[in-house]
Structures are given as C-alpha cells and as structure tokens.
Amino acid sequence: MKIQRCRGFRDLAPEEMSNFRLIETAFRDCCLKWGYHEVRTPTLEYLYLFTATGTLTPDRLNRVYSFLDWDGWSGERVVLRPDGTIPVTRLYIESMAEQGRTKLFYVTNVFVFEETGQKSRERWQCGAELIGVNQAMADVELLALALNVLQSLGLNGIKVRLSHAGLVRAILAKFELDPAEQARIFDQFLDGDTEALAHLKSDKPELMEALTLLLDMKGRSSGFLKNIKALFSQKLPEFEAPLNNFIAITELIQALGYDCQIDLVSGKGFEYYTGVIFQLFMGVELVGGGGRYDDLIPLMGGRDTPAAGFALYLDGLMKLVKPETSAEPISKRILVRVVPEVTKEGFSVASRLREVGYIAELALGGEKTDSYGFILEVQSKAPKFILNDKANGAKSRVESAAEVLALLGSR
Incomplete structure (x- = not known):
C-alpha cells in the first residue's frame, strides 16, 4: 500500500511552517495591541449548532464532515467545524455572555468537503470577533485591524470591497416570500447570481427597479450611496436604515484614508450576515473578509446581542508572504x-x-x-x-x- 496523505489535505514543511508562524505571530501581536483576547474552541461541535438555527446554507451543510459520536447508549451527530465564527459564538453564549462587550481572536482550521480533492478540505484562518457593540465604528475597527495585520506582513495595496446584507434583506422582505425561499434568493444574490431576479414577481415596479439597481450597484464613495438614497428614500422607507448605516461606515473608512469599492453582489460565503460585509483582495487573491452578524447570537439561543468579525485566510496569505521575510x-x-x-x-x-x-x-x-x-x-x-x-x-x-x-x- 502506498503511504500518502488524505486527498484534499496538505502537509506543511519547515519553510511553510515558518511562513505560517510569521503570519500567526503578526496577527496575534496586532490583536493583543488592539485589546482582543485569544480563545480556542474544540475541533468537534454538535451538528445541531449549525442546522437548528439555519446558520449554514443547505449547500454548505452538504459539505461538512459529520459522524455519530457514541456516548453511552445514544449518540449525537458531530461535525469537524466548518466555520470559525459559530464555535466562538457558542463559546460566548455558554461561558462569556455576562461580560457584555467582548473582543476575541483565534487561529483555527475549518473543514469543508470538496468532491474532487483538488481544493483544500482543511483551511486555516485567523479570526477576530467584536461582540456586544452595534456601531459603525466597531465595523470600521475590525476592517482597520485586518488591514493593520496585512500591512505588518508587508502586504500593501490591499483592495477593500464593501457590500451590505441589510440592503438586500430589506428589499427581499417586501416580496412576501416564505423564509426558505427568501434565504435561498438572498444567498444567490450574495454569490453574484443575478438570474435569481427571474424567480421574483411583484406588482410593484419600484421593488424590481430597486433590486435591479442594487445588483448593479458599484461605486467608490459615500457620495455614491447618498445618490442611491436620494432615489429611493421616499419609495422604499425600509431601505433608509441600512443605507444610512452603510453611508456612515463608508464615511469613516474614507476618513481613515482607506480606498474601497462598493459592490453589493460580493458577499459569497457570508450567509448569516446582516449588515456591512467587507472582502480583502491582494491582486486577485481573496485574503480575508468579514462583517456584521447581529442575528447570529439570538438564533443560537443567546440574548439579543450585536456582533461583527472577520477572518484572514492563512492558505492564501502563505502564498503572498515571501519566504525570505520569515526565515531566521x-x-x-x-x-x-x-x-x-x-x-x-x-x-x-x-x-x-x-x-x-x-x-x-x-x-x-x-x-x-x-x-x-x-x-x-x-x-x-x-x-x-x-x-x-x-x-x-x-x-x-x-x-x-x-x-x-x-x-x-x-x-
């Protein structure tokens, strides 16, 4: 029998581990300086944590590693964690909810089954969560922290792409869809599938007009968003609150000197997000992303608690950090x-x-x-x-x- 590693998994040789530790150390140092505290969660979590709340789409649930964990006469189905945020949220609900505002960070692996085995089934990420604060400044702090880490690694010229899940949710709510259908179309929109429009029917042309505009919406400033607000604030008052939030966040980002691109259909993989979404690119490489997920903690049985966070993707970053910068x-x-x-x-x-x-x-x-x-x-x-x-x-x-x-x- 040929001795080899499992398909879709990788070994890290000494040179690669040197890069891994360099990134991990830079991330940890930055988080500590910003007042965040390190945590670690188990590799195994109960499957119901991800299914009962609808926190993962059916497509993602079909790609988890799950099995029965026999405990006495009965067994509970468990999974290798497919996500970093949900286990940390579970930790907060179970052990830290009395603390109120909490800033946490972690370095973890997540597991996602991919049929061909050509893509990685184990993915490493550095994550940070800011729990208990619902302010535009909190969202911008997370973005600034992520950029601080990347800049400390010598990665300049990071492109920031912004979206806002609240805008899409506000308009879809007007179509009177059942929850499952609304969730499905929401996910399609975030994935950039504009053909999902064909499945929507409404006797209100302003709804279709607004949604079509949202899907084509691309700009680079808060002024662009203010123009969108002027077009629809009277016709769609539900649109105003999330748009005002998006404008406030964009203005803060601009005030800090960061360039950004606004693209509403750029939220792939952020199914449980409710507010701003940001993605970070170095060239064409997606190196990180995050945003606001205010509904997640109550969905999981906790108190009504706002939260936001981000993850940096170690596998992609390791290709960008030059080996000589990490060698002793x-x-x-x-x-x-x-x-x-x-x-x-x-x-x-x-x-x-x-x-x-x-x-x-x-x-x-x-x-x-x-x-x-x-x-x-x-x-x-x-x-x-x-x-x-x-x-x-x-x-x-x-x-x-x-x-x-x-x-x-x-x-």
Missing part, C-alpha cells in the same frame, strides 16, 4: 561543536546562547555549515572556545562562555 537570519544561527570530554560545557554554552536570542544547534554530524553565521568549537584543552565568524572568516579564541557572549555582542 543566518547571523543568529550558531553551530556548536563539542568534543565528548566537555559535553556538559557544550550544552551549557548552547543554553546561554539561546537565552540571549541565538539559535544554538549542537553538531551531530552532516550539518551544512553555510546555514550558520558562526561555528563555535568547544574543546577540552586551551583555548576552551574557538568562535569562527562565517561572514568574514575571523577566528577568536577565548577561555569562557562569558567571553563568547561578549564577542558576539560586539558584532
């Missing part, structure tokens, strides 16, 4: 060669080198010396230590570990 500099790597008689001294000096920030590797044979900035010989006779600087070929001979550290500190 050779100047910080030291190969320590020890003769058997002074093994204890060799371990001791290597430990002290690590304490002051060097990567100290004990020579076991077969090492490629061009991977190190220094080679330190530990001998049983004088001189006790010989430090070879690979950059210039200079050799220094000293008698103590303290002198070795002093030599390195002078370089």
Whole structure:
C-alpha cells in the first residue's frame, strides 16, 4: 500500500511552517495591541449548532464532515467545524455572555468537503470577533485591524470591497416570500447570481427597479450611496436604515484614508450576515473578509446581542508572504561543536546562547555549515572556545562562555 496523505489535505514543511508562524505571530501581536483576547474552541461541535438555527446554507451543510459520536447508549451527530465564527459564538453564549462587550481572536482550521480533492478540505484562518457593540465604528475597527495585520506582513495595496446584507434583506422582505425561499434568493444574490431576479414577481415596479439597481450597484464613495438614497428614500422607507448605516461606515473608512469599492453582489460565503460585509483582495487573491452578524447570537439561543468579525485566510496569505521575510537570519544561527570530554560545557554554552536570542544547534554530524553565521568549537584543552565568524572568516579564541557572549555582542 502506498503511504500518502488524505486527498484534499496538505502537509506543511519547515519553510511553510515558518511562513505560517510569521503570519500567526503578526496577527496575534496586532490583536493583543488592539485589546482582543485569544480563545480556542474544540475541533468537534454538535451538528445541531449549525442546522437548528439555519446558520449554514443547505449547500454548505452538504459539505461538512459529520459522524455519530457514541456516548453511552445514544449518540449525537458531530461535525469537524466548518466555520470559525459559530464555535466562538457558542463559546460566548455558554461561558462569556455576562461580560457584555467582548473582543476575541483565534487561529483555527475549518473543514469543508470538496468532491474532487483538488481544493483544500482543511483551511486555516485567523479570526477576530467584536461582540456586544452595534456601531459603525466597531465595523470600521475590525476592517482597520485586518488591514493593520496585512500591512505588518508587508502586504500593501490591499483592495477593500464593501457590500451590505441589510440592503438586500430589506428589499427581499417586501416580496412576501416564505423564509426558505427568501434565504435561498438572498444567498444567490450574495454569490453574484443575478438570474435569481427571474424567480421574483411583484406588482410593484419600484421593488424590481430597486433590486435591479442594487445588483448593479458599484461605486467608490459615500457620495455614491447618498445618490442611491436620494432615489429611493421616499419609495422604499425600509431601505433608509441600512443605507444610512452603510453611508456612515463608508464615511469613516474614507476618513481613515482607506480606498474601497462598493459592490453589493460580493458577499459569497457570508450567509448569516446582516449588515456591512467587507472582502480583502491582494491582486486577485481573496485574503480575508468579514462583517456584521447581529442575528447570529439570538438564533443560537443567546440574548439579543450585536456582533461583527472577520477572518484572514492563512492558505492564501502563505502564498503572498515571501519566504525570505520569515526565515531566521543566518547571523543568529550558531553551530556548536563539542568534543565528548566537555559535553556538559557544550550544552551549557548552547543554553546561554539561546537565552540571549541565538539559535544554538549542537553538531551531530552532516550539518551544512553555510546555514550558520558562526561555528563555535568547544574543546577540552586551551583555548576552551574557538568562535569562527562565517561572514568574514575571523577566528577568536577565548577561555569562557562569558567571553563568547561578549564577542558576539560586539558584532
């Protein structure tokens, strides 16, 4: 039998893990500086968490990994988490609801079955959730945090695409559809399927006019949205509240100096969102997205609590972060060669080198010396230590570990 990994899954080699940790560390550092707190949820969650509330579409539910978790005489169907936000929301409802406003972040994998096995079935993401605040500033904070992370990784020129689920929901509510049909058409619109219009019928032409305009709506400023408001505020008063919210958010984004593109049919994968939706692109690569989901916590049995969040997609980011930016500099790597008689001294000096920030590797044979900035010989006779600087070929001979550290500190 051929030994191989499962289809649709991948291994991360040392170079890839270096990139992974670089992104993870940048994300974690930024979140902590913005006042967010790290959490982690189990890989397994009960299936009903995703089905009873309708938080995932039928299409996505057909692509989850689920099985029976036998517990005594009965079993409950569980899933490998297909989403990062819903488990964190469950954690908040179960353990943190009394805290009120809460800022959380996490790094997690999610699992989505894909039939061909050509696309990844395990996807890593960095996520942040801001729970308990319903303000335009909270939505903009999340966008600014996401951009802060990307900029700290050296990724500039990120394109921000904005949409607003509340606008589509406000108009669809006027068509008097049953909930299932309304949800289906809403998802089609967010996926950019304008043919869904053909399934809608209304004796009010202004509804079809408004919806057609929304699906074609593309602009770059709050002024564009104000023009849309002027066209429909009288005919469709339900349209006004979500549009005012969209305008307020866009004005704040512009005030911070961020460029954005408004495109209402750009919310694919955001089925449970209720307000603004943002997507982040580096070229054609989608590297992140998020938005507001005020209905999710009450749908899951919690109190009526507003919330918003985002995720950055590690798999895509790893292709964009240059390997050299994540590699340890050779100047910080030291190969320590020890003769058997002074093994204890060799371990001791290597430990002290690590304490002051060097990567100290004990020579076991077969090492490629061009991977190190220094080679330190530990001998049983004088001189006790010989430090070879690979950059210039200079050799220094000293008698103590303290002198070795002093030599390195002078370089």
